[in-house]
Each structure stands twice: as structure tokens, then as C-alpha cells.
Amino acid sequence: xxxxxxxxxxxxxxxxxxxxxxxxxxxxxxxxxxxxxxxxxxxxxxxxxxxxxxxxxxxxxxxxxxxxxxxxxxxxxxxxxxxxxxxxxxxxxxxxxxxxxxxxxxxxxxxxxxxxxxxxxxxxxxxxxxxxxxxxxxxxxxxxxxxxxxxxxxxxxxxxxxxxxxxxxxxxxxxxxxxxxxxxxxxxxxxxxxxxxxxxxxxxxxxxxxxxxxxxxxxxxxxxxxxxxxxxxxxxxxxxxxxxxxxxxxxxxxxxxxxxxxxxxxxxxxxxxxxxxxxxxxxxxxxx
Amino acid sequence: xxxxxxxxxxxxxxxxxxxxxxxxxxxxxxxxxxxxxxxxxxxxxxxxxxxxxxxxxxxxxxxxxxxxxxxxxxxxxxxxxxxxxxxxxxxxxxxxxxxxxxxxxxxxxxxxxxxxxxxxxxxxxxxxxxxxxxxxxxxxxxxxxxxxxxxxxxxxxxxxxxxxxxxxxxxxxxxxxxxxxxxxxxxxxxxxxxxxxxxxxxxxxxxxxxxxxxxxxxxxxxxxxxxxxxxxxxxxxxxxxxxxxxxxxx
Numbered sequence: 001x002x003x004x005x006x007x008x009x010x011x012x013x014x015x016x017x018x019x020x021x022x023x024x025x026x027x028x029x030x031x032x033x034x035x036x037x038x039x040x041x042x043x044x045x046x047x048x049x050x051x052x053x054x055x056x057x058x059x060x061x062x063x064x065x066x067x068x069x070x071x072x073x074x075x076x077x078x079x080x081x082x083x084x085x086x087x088x089x090x091x092x093x094x095x096x097x098x099x100x101x102x103x104x105x106x107x108x109x110x111x112x113x114x115x116x117x118x119x120x121x122x123x124x125x126x127x128x129x130x131x132x133x134x135x136x137x138x139x140x141x142x143x144x145x146x147x148x149x150x151x152x153x154x155x156x157x158x159x160x161x162x163x164x165x166x167x168x169x170x171x172x173x174x175x176x177x178x179x180x181x182x183x184x185x186x187x188x189x190x191x192x193x194x195x196x197x198x199x200x201x202x203x204x205x206x207x208x209x210x211x212x213x214x215x216x217x218x219x220x221x222x223x224x225x226x227x228x229x230x231x232x233x234x235x236x237x238x239x240x241x242x243x244x245x246x247x248x249x250x251x252x253x254x255x256x257x258x259x260x261x262x263x264x265x266x267x268x269x270x271x272x273x274x275x276x277x278x279x280x281x282x283x284x285x286x287x288x
Numbered sequence: 289x290x291x292x293x294x295x296x297x298x299x300x301x302x303x304x305x306x307x308x309x310x311x312x313x314x315x316x317x318x319x320x321x322x323x324x325x326x327x328x329x330x331x332x333x334x335x336x337x338x339x340x341x342x343x344x345x346x347x348x349x350x351x352x353x354x355x356x357x358x359x360x361x362x363x364x365x366x367x368x369x370x371x372x373x374x375x376x377x378x379x380x381x382x383x384x385x386x387x388x389x390x391x392x393x394x395x396x397x398x399x400x401x402x403x404x405x406x407x408x409x410x411x412x413x414x415x416x417x418x419x420x421x422x423x424x425x426x427x428x429x430x431x432x433x434x435x436x437x438x439x440x441x442x443x444x445x446x447x448x449x450x451x452x453x454x455x456x457x458x459x460x461x462x463x464x465x466x467x468x469x470x471x472x473x474x475x476x477x478x479x480x481x482x483x484x485x486x487x488x489x490x491x492x493x494x495x496x497x498x499x500x501x502x503x504x505x506x507x508x509x510x511x512x513x514x515x516x517x518x519x520x521x522x523x524x525x526x527x528x529x530x531x532x533x534x535x536x537x538x
Contacts, residue, residue, distance in 0.1 A: 012508060032337065039337045242340040244406040251345040251402040255352070255395045262391040262514065269521050276528050280535060 030237060037070045038133070041237035043230050056087070057230070062223040063141040066234050071132045076109045076125035079132030084123070088138055090115050097172060101150045101211050105239065110150050112172065122148035124235050135238055137231045143220040147172055148231050151212050160185075160194040161205025164212035172216055173201040188229040190236065195225075204228050208236060305524065311516050318509040325351075325502040333498035342406050347498050349399040350477065351506030352392045353421075357459055359389030359511040360428065364456045367449035376526070377519075379445040382452050384518035386431050388511055393425045408473065408486055417466045417474035424458040431455060 031042040033055050042048070043066065046057035054069040067087055071079035077098075084090045090113075097112035111123040119140040126133050137148045149172075151164045162180075169176045177198020186193040190213075191206045203216045204224060213235070215228035307315075329347030336343035366382030369375070400418065401411045412418065431451055438444035466472045473486045 012504060034337055239338065241335070241337050242342075242406060244339075245341040247402050247406050248341045248344055251342070251348070251399045254398045254402065255348050258391055258395050258398065262388065266517055266521055269525065273521070273524050273528050276532070280528070280531055283535060 030233075032237075038068065038238065038240045040068045041233050043234070046230065054087070059223075059227070059230070062139060062144070062146075062227055064137065064139040064146070064223070064227055066135075066137050066231055068133070068135045068234060068238055070128065070240070071134050072130070073132055074127060074130050076127055076132040076134070077111065080109070080111055080123045080125045080134045080136065083134045084121055084136060084138065088121075090119065090121060090138070092121060097147075097149060099149075099151065101152050103150075103209070103211065108150070112147050112149055118142050120145060120147055122231070124150065128240060133238065133240070135231075135235055137227070139227070141220070144223070145174070145218040146215065146221070146224060146227055147217075148213075148215050148228065150235070151214060153207070153210050153212055159207060161207050161212035161214060162194055162196055164214055165194065165196045165203035165205045165216075168205075168214045168216050169197075169201055169203050173203075174218060175200045177201055186225055188225060190229045190233040193225070193228065197221075206232060305520070307520075311513070311520075314509065314513045314516070318505070318513040321501070321505045321509055325498075325505050328498040328501060332494075334492075334494045339407055342403055345399045345403050346477075346495075347502045349396060349403060350499070351502045352395040352399065353462075354503060355506035355511050356389040356392035356396060356424075357463065358507050359385045359392060359515060360452075360456055360459050361385075362511065362515060363389065363452040367452040370445060370449045376445065377523075379449060380519040380522045380526075381515060382449060383435060384515040384522060385511070386428050386435075386452065387518055388514040390425060390428045390432065391514075392506070392511070393421070393428065397421055397425060413473070415474055416469040416472045417462065420458070420462040420465050424462045427455045427458045 031044065032039050033042045033048070033050055035050070035055060036052055038055075040055045043057040046059050046066070049056040049058055049065075054067060056065060056067045058065045065088070067083070069083050069087070071083050073079040073082055081092050084092055092113040092115055095111045095113050097110070099110045101108050101110055106126045106128070108124045108126045111121075111125065113121040113123070115121065119138065122137040124135045137146075139146050147168075149168060151167060153161075153164065166180055169180070177200060180196050180198055180203075184195050186195055186204070188206075191208060193204050193206045195202065195204050197203055201216060201218045202221045202224060203214060205212045205214045206228075207213075213228075213232045215224055215231070217224040325347070329344050333344065333347065335341060363382045363385035366378045366380075366385060370378035370382060400421070404413070405411050431448065434451065435444060435448050438447060466474050466476055475486070
């Protein structure tokens with residue numbers, strides 16, 4: 001009897017295991033780097049300089065670095081300044097572009113700095129409790145000027161970011177081309193990008209939700225797609241693992257309480273049966 | 289002509305029913321298995337980086353539903369066999385199945401609601417899966433109330449057997465609804481999730497390693513052990529009630 005039961009259990013376990021394994025989806029997965037405080041996509045082909053409290057990837061050919069950090073300062077702008085000073089020794093000065101956009105995970109400050117003639121720093125920063133998330137793109141390529149920014153689309157959401165590319169080039173390009181030509185649509189891992197430009201300056205844009213994620217480049221812009229894709233994958237893929245251990249404790253307590261009530265009710269009922277028996281016994285004795 | 293004599297229970301027959309060795313063994317294995325699978329889910333399986341620690345409740349939430357499935361399934365088996373054989377033992381198993389299954393269904397509902405709070409930002413939503421699970425629990429709660437309310441024993445057993453068989457449709461609806469109603473936000477772990485699902489996660493090898501033992505325990509050992517204990521108590525209770533009637537009639 002017991003042997004048959006054991007065989008049945010083994011068979012059921014094998015069937016369940018096989019079923020779950022076979023039914024696993026083979027969806028594409030994004031490689032992530034998991035740090036103690038947050039998670040960010042792993043940029044393959046970039047030199048990983050991450051440590052436990054920040055993620056940092058460097059692309060030597062473009063003199064570019066993408067860095068994500070959780071800074072112990074509540075003001076996102078001050079946090080960005082502090083983080084870039086600590087990481088790169090850069091004093092940011094005044095931003096050449098500053099705006100705010102509302103994404104799914106909060107309101108982000110969009111900041112663009114040019115601390116000196118060669119370097120630029122494009123930053124997305126938002127408040128996270130008493131801390132701030134800072135995601136920065138820093139480049140110091142003497143042959144190129146690359147800036148990243150996000151602009152909320154005005155009016156009805158559109159499928160391409162041509163209008164925002166035009167706006168970004170107007171605001172930030174040293175020499176905005178007189179005639180912008182939308183040259184191509186690019187499919188990159190971060191999404192579908194529109195590329196437009198002219199003599200001297202190029203812009204790329206990707207629509208995600210109601211916002212356009214943009215990159216503009218001047219000079220040698222061959223690396224622009226790779227840099228734009230990597231930075232925006234980082235911005236869109238960054239997330240903090242929520243601290244919800246309290247809910248787990250509550251759910252476990254509730255589960256144990258229900259099981260305990262069921263099992264205690266067995267004991268109570270057994271005890272009541274015993275009491276009834278004793279009562280019957282005493283009635284019997286009284287009758288005798 | 290044959291005559292049947294109904295054997296009335298005595299105090300000795302009610303008391304002298306030691307726990308069978310198989311049930312003792314089953315109880316110990318179930319307890320050890322419960323602790324083992326809990327440890328797997330809480331300490332061995334990795335933390336889901338998107339959902340955080342609350343994802344670990346999945347190792348109880350999903351198996352508890354399947355535990356309820358087994359328990360309510362035994363109610364169907366008990367009901368059919370009672371109607372066929374008219375043996376009270378089967379009715380006791382059917383009744384015990386509902387009590388144990390309802391406890392498991394409540395665990396499933398409560399853990400789901402607590403999981404939903406941080407993941408869906410709400411304790412409850414009238415999603416097809418949640419609604420059908422709630423209806424299932426209410427259907428079986430009504431079973432217990434009806435069972436307690438019918439005094440005629442033979443009528444009660446027959447009626448509850450039929451009820452228990454038909455009530456199982458609510459379990460099947462709950463099980464399959466997320467695979468046929470695309471508007472659900474409830475994730476599907478085995479197979480592709482619906483388009484609107486929120487809070488899905490991939491069944492990685494770590495998840496599978498923690499899930500399978502837990503699923504196995506809740507699907508088999510836990511409902512069988514608890515139903516066995518409960519039906520034994522019910523058997524003793526019925527014997528005591530008969531003893532009371534016997535004394536009163538003397």
C-alpha cells in the first residue's frame with residue numbers, strides 16, 4: 001500500500017516537474033546587472049566598471065561612459081552634481097538644458113551640461129524616497145559632441161519623434177542644419193528610432209509612451225546609434241527592487257493562521273467528543 | 289429471509305480508535321515536507337529582482353489552490369461513491385474535503401490579495417480569475433452551512449453529495465478561466481501570460497526547483513493527511529451522537 005502510494009507520488013512529481021519545465025516560455029531576456037540597491041541592463045560590448053553601489057559602463061572608442069547610481073541626496077539636481085563630481089571629478093556648472101518628464105516610475109529631471117569644451121554630461125535624475133536615482137551619459141570625444149535628452153510629446157502622441165528631434169537640434173545644436181532630412185528608421189534593441197539630420201548635426205529619436213527619447217550628435221556621429229541605444233536602454237531598464245518583505249510576512253502569517261485555525265478546530269472537536277463521552281459515562285453511572 | 293441488525297456504538301468503539309500507523313507516518317512526512325518546502329521558497333529560491341520578496345508567497349499561493357483542487361476533487365469522489373454505495377465513510381471524506389479545501393482556498397485568496405497590494409497597487413480587483421476564485425470559496429462555504437443545517441442524516445448525505453459534485457464546476461472554471469478570458473490581469477506562470485497580465489515572472493530553474501516540491505506537497509500529502517484526520521473526527525462524532533441517541537432511547 002505504502003509502496004504504491006510512494007510510486008504514485010514519484011510519478012506525479014515527475015509529471016509536474018516535466019510539465020513546468022516544458023511549459024517554460026523561451027522569451028528573449030535582457031541581461032541585467034543586479035546591485036545591492038538597484039538593477040540595470042548589462043551593456044554588452046562595453047567595459048563593465050561597476051561596483052557594488054553603482055553601475056558604470058565605458059565605451060573607449062567613443063570616450064563615453066554610462067553610469068547609474070543611487071545617491072544619498074533627496075534633491076535630484078544636487079544628487080547629479082554630487083555623483084558626477086565623485087565619479088568623474090567634473091564640476092557641472094549651469095545646465096544648458098533642463099526640463100522634467102513624467103515616466104512610469106516617477107518624475108525625472110532631464111539635465112544637459114557642458115562643463116568644458118570637450119566634455120558633455122547628459123543626466124536623468126529622479127527622487128527615490130530620501131535618495132535620488134542618477135543615470136548619466138558622459139562623453140569627452142574631441143571629434144564629436146553627443147547629447148541625450150527626453151522631451152514630453154506635446155498634443156496627441158505620435159509614432160515618430162521627428163518634431164522633438166527638430167526641437168532638440170534647435171535648442172542644443174551649435175549649427176542646426178537648415179533643412180532636416182529624415183533619413184532612416186533604425187530598429188535597435190531599445191526600440192524603433194527615427195534618424196534625421198543635415199550638414200553638421202544629426203538627431204535620433206524614439207517614442208516611448210508619451211515621451212520622445214532623443215540623442216543629438218555633431219562632428220563624428222558614427223557611434224550615435226550605439227550610444228543612444230545603450231543610454232536609453234539603461235534609462236528605461238533601470239529599476240529598484242521594491243522592499244516589500246513586510247507584505248511577505250503578512251501573507252505568511254495569514255496562511256499559518258488559517259492552517260492553525262483548521263488544525264486547532266480538529267483538537268477542539270476531538271476534545272468536545274471526549275467531554276461528551278465523559279458526560280455520557282457519568283449519565284450512565286447516575287442511571288445505574 | 290435475512291435480518292440486519294444495526295450495531296450501535298459503545299463507548300469503547302468510540303474511544304478505542306488509535307491513529308493508524310499510515311496516518312502517523314503521513315502526518316510526520318507532511319510536517320517535515322511543509323517545513324522543507326517552506327525553507328526552499330523562503331531561503332533557497334532567489335529573490336525576484338522586479339517584484340522583491342513578496343514574490344516568494346507564490347510558493348504557497350499557487351500550491352494552495354492545487355491543494356484545494358485535490359480536496360474538492362476528493363469531495364466529488366466521496367460524493368459519487370456515497371451515492372453509489374451508500375457508505376457513510378465516503379460522505380465523511382466528502383465533507384472533510386470541503387472543510388480542508390475551503391481552508392486552502394482561503395489561503396489562496398488571502399495570499400493573492402496581499403501579493404496584489406504591492407504589485408497591482410490594490411488589494412482586490414474584479415478580475416475574472418479573482419472573481420471566480422471568490423465564487424468558488426463562497427460555493428463551498430455555502431456547502432458547509434447547508435450541511436450543518438439539514439437535520440435528516442440520510443437526506444443530508446444525499447443532498448450534499450450531489451452539491452459537492454456540481455460545486456466542482458466552480459473549481460474548473462477558476463482553473464481554466466485565465467486561459468480562455470483574455471481580459472485578465474492575473475499572470476499565468478506555466479505557459480504564456482495573457483497580454484494584460486501584470487506581475488508575471490519567468491519560471492526559471494530556481495523557481496521550478498522551489499515550486500515543484502511545494503506543489504507536490506500541497507497537491508497530495510497536505511489535503512490527504514488533513515482530510516484523513518478530519519474524517520476520523522467526524523466518524524467519532526457520529527458515533528458519539530448515536531451513543532447519545534441510544535442512551536436517550538433506553
